Amino acid sequence: MLADERMKGTCLVTGAAGFIGSHLVDRLMALGHRVIGVDNLTLGTRANLATALTHERFSFGELDLNDVEACLAFLRAETVRCPIETVWHLAANSDIQAGGRDPDVDLRLTFLTTYNVLKAMQVLNIPQLVFASTSAIYGEHDGLLDENTGPLFPVSNYGAMKLASEGIITAALERFLKRAWICRFPNVIGSRATHGVIFDFLRKLRANPKELEVLGDGAQEKPYLHVSELLDAMLFVFERGPGRLNCYNIAPETGATTVRHIAEAVVQAAAPEASTRYTGGSRGWVGDVAKFRYSTKKLKSLGWSPKLTSNQAVELAIRENLHAQ
Numbered sequence: 001m002l003a004d005e006r007m008k009g010t011c012l013v014t015g016a017a018g019f020i021g022s023h024l025v026d027r028l029m030a031l032g033h034r035v036i037g038v039d040n041l042t043l044g045t046r047a048n049l050a051t052a053l054t055h056e057r058f059s060f061g062e063l064d065l066n067d068v069e070a071c072l073a074f075l076r077a078e079t080v081r082c083p084i085e086t087v088w089h090l091a092a093n094s095d096i097q098a099g100g101r102d103p104d105v106d107l108r109l110t111f112l113t114t115y116n117v118l119k120a121m122q123v124l125n126i127p128q129l130v131f132a133s134t135s136a137i138y139g140e141h142d143g144l145l146d147e148n149t150g151p152l153f154p155v156s157n158y159g160a161m162k163l164a165s166e167g168i169i170t171a172a173l174e175r176f177l178k179r180a181w182i183c184r185f186p187n188v189i190g191s192r193a194t195h196g197v198i199f200d201f202l203r204k205l206r207a208n209p210k211e212l213e214v215l216g217d218g219a220q221e222k223p224y225l226h227v228s229e230l231l232d233a234m235l236f237v238f239e240r241g242p243g244r245l246n247c248y249n250i251a252p253e254t255g256a257t258t259v260r261h262i263a264e265a266v267v268q269a270a271a272p273e274a275s276t277r278y279t280g281g282s283r284g285w286v287g288d289v290a291k292f293r294y295s296t297k298k299l300k301s302l303g304w305s306p307k308l309t310s311n312q313a314v315e316l317a318i319r320e321n322l323h324a325q
């Protein structure tokens with residue numbers, strides 16, 4: 001099958017009403033796909049799908065992926081004439097701190113959603129899966145993280161359940177899955193954010209324009225990627241990834257941004273008079289990996305590089321989120 005033909009097939013996006021999922025839905029629609037979205041709306045919103053919902057090539061099921069029978073009934077009805085070729089599995093718990101307080105959260109929302117998506121894919125004979133993975137699977141390592149870095153000892157329940165998800169995806173390749181793409185995201189930012197550092201800082205400043213509380217000492221330093229570039233990279237990897245299993249780190253090429261830099265930029269944009277109070281300690285919360293850097297050599301050698309630096313992505317996302325919440 002030619003890449004162009006593959007790009008027009010029917011796709012299922014899980015977590016479709018969330019931050020990244022809703023942007024992915026819009027992008028796949030613009031590429032001419034028929035798109036089916038599933039989300040239980042615990043974090044996502046219908047408003048994120050406002051454009052897609054007006055389109056006849058889009059259908060949406062407000063469903064919990066862990067209710068496999070309900071999902072199968074919905075998907076069977078939606079695919080009578082046109083089978084699903086690819087699942088883009090983005091549904092998960094995105095609140096890492098909540099998963100630290102209660103490990104059930106990531107077991108159910110991060111791992112079992114993947115397990116149940118695979119179960120439904122086997123029943124419906126869906127051959128391809130693209131998975132939203134994360135830097136959190138690596139745990140704490142010095143130096144650049146590349147796709148072969150190991151051993152992998154995650155320090156959050158979220159990272160542990162994402163790593164377990166990667167494991168059952170690769171095991172499914174031995175059983176029924178034809179191809180899989182594992183995309184390990186960095187920190188992703190942009191409009192429609194449902195969480196994350198910029199979202200949190202703006203929300204805090206709205207509640208108290210006089211002071212911004214920052215978790216940790218502000219020296220945490222991570223790469224930030226704009227959602228538009230993340231999707232460029234995912235679609236590129238989907239088209240060009242050569243293997244049955246394609247695993248890629250996705251990140252800005254160089255650089256990372258400190259939490260202190262983000263705090264100062266958000267205060268400047270939203271409440272220039274506010275003071276900033278750091279709670280102290282090198283980690284923002286239990287399970288936070290305070291510093292990491294990705295090697296993007298593998299992605300670059302496939303032919304893709306982002307245009308924005310981490311700091312530029314942060315500036316753009318602050319402007320986009322300023323009046324959005």
Ligand SMILES: NC(=O)c1ccc[n+]([C@@H]2O[C@H](COP(=O)([O-])OP(=O)(O)OC[C@H]3O[C@@H](n4cnc5c(N)ncnc54)[C@H](O)[C@@H]3O)[C@@H](O)[C@H]2O)c1
Nearest residue numbers: 015018019020040042043044065090091092094132185188
């Ligand atoms: N945003 C980031 O910086 C980042 C970084 C690394 C990985 N990721 C991964 O990317 C994916 C998308 O993240 P996001 O930032 O858009 O988060 P998000 O919370 O905005 O989106 C996740 C969506 O999944 C839905 N969902 C959760 N449990 C569900 C269930 N049981 N059934 C149906 N829907 C369910 C939520 O309602 C939400 O809309 C997630 O898998 C996340 O782990 C995100």
